[in-house]
Amino acid sequence: xxxxxxxxxxxxxxxxxxxxxxxxxxxxxxxxxxxxxxxxxxxxxxxxxxxxxxxxxxxxxxxxxxxxxxxxxxxxxxxxxxxxxxxxxxxxxxxxxxxxxxxxxxxxxxxxxxxxxxxxxx
Numbered sequence: 001x002x003x004x005x006x007x008x009x010x011x012x013x014x015x016x017x018x019x020x021x022x023x024x025x026x027x028x029x030x031x032x033x034x035x036x037x038x039x040x041x042x043x044x045x046x047x048x049x050x051x052x053x054x055x056x057x058x059x060x061x062x063x064x065x066x067x068x069x070x071x072x073x074x075x076x077x078x079x080x081x082x083x084x085x086x087x088x089x090x091x092x093x094x095x096x097x098x099x100x101x102x103x104x105x106x107x108x109x110x111x112x113x114x115x116x117x118x119x120x121x122x
Contacts, residue, residue, distance in 0.1 A: 007031040016053030029069035039066050
């Protein structure tokens with residue numbers, strides 16, 4: 001098995017967070033660096049491969065693993081891509097704007113405007 005195959009195998013076998021994920025991240029990052037992959041590619045691969053678990057895995061944890069792997073192999077440095085700004089800055093205000101645009105005042109208006117006639121009363 002070559003290094004890229006080992007990297008892909010390690011990606012597919014990352015344990016869920018809370019069950020050994022943290023340790024596995026460094027192993028995957030090391031294999032990615034040895035395979036000559038870019039730090040951002042390794043980050044994206046790891047982020048996409050982490051299964052659901054007992055906790056969330058913060059981006060910083062992945063960044064740290066990649067930085068350590070690059071440092072250990074003297075393969076350069078890692079500067080993660082800038083995170084995009086969220087589309088919605090104030091979720092509660094956005095929700096209220098959406099609700100205020102509604103044209104239905106009660107269940108009967110919604111029931112009456114339905115293209116499919118329901119058999120029961122609302």
